[in-house]
């Protein structure tokens with residue numbers, strides 16, 4: 649099949665474009681008739697050998713994940729995802745065994761997030777595989793920035809942290825089949841993370857927000873620096889239940905995965921103290937995990953010995969490797 653054949657195939661695999669799409673897949677560009685809301689745009693890439701290993705990730709997993717990581721950024725801004733463009737670079741001969749599964753996963757993820765796939769691009773390379781997705785959302789209320797945290801705010805975490813990193817360790821040490829059988833929740837978090845999407849989230853009064861892609865402490869530092877505040881974390885409020893069995897077996901520290909593991913796509917946000925009950929009702933599973941303080945940007949936990957600072961380590965593509 650040639651490129652045009654594949655584009656026709658892809659067109660048949662994705663849902664018909666929703667309201668607001670004047671021209672979808674198949675022309676030189678997509679055309680939108682946006683509503684009055686501000687548009688929110690983000691883009692993210694998954695690179696073979698950097699973000700995934702085809703020994704563990706199926707094409708279908710990658711379809712889910714490539715869209716979910718973008719939806720997570722849209723959600724962090726307080727926006728509702730609407731559209732996505734998909735750009736794939738793959739070697740000749742790869743299309744047959746990759747594209748059908750990839751688009752199956754991508755379409756399922758798009759459908760569950762009410763997001764239309766409106767176009768993209770297919771290119772060839774010598775080897776490897778690069779998946780780039782661009783997502784467009786509609787802002788609901790004011791944009792939720794990293795710079796909005798205020799002293800005395802409560803810090804909330806919605807979604808699990810450490811699961812994806814622990815899942816990767818399980819895959820690497822046990823192999824796909826055994827890891828899936830023994831630690832299904834952790835492996836699922838690594839291979840098919842879900843973005844935190846809900847209408848209830850969009851209507852809450854939130855001061856600052858970020859999604860947890862590079863590790864909890866790393867994201868706390870982003871909020872601390874952007875908002876010029878101190879962030880006190882209560883580690884005893886983190887849920888380590890699902891991490892503990894693998895930590896016991898491997899001799900790793902569950903708390904380290906929760907603090908420094910990446911790729912979880914939970915939402916970390918701050919809101920005025922006193923909103924705990926309203927937020928707990930709106931977002932099942934949300935946890936109050938810390939407090940914002942006036943002062944120089946910093947992140948710490950309190951122990952009997954006093955403040956214990958937490959370093960800003962985590963995943964940085966152009967710095968240290970994963971902690």
Ligand SMILES: [Mg+2]
Nearest residue numbers: 721724859861
């Ligand atoms: Mg992000």
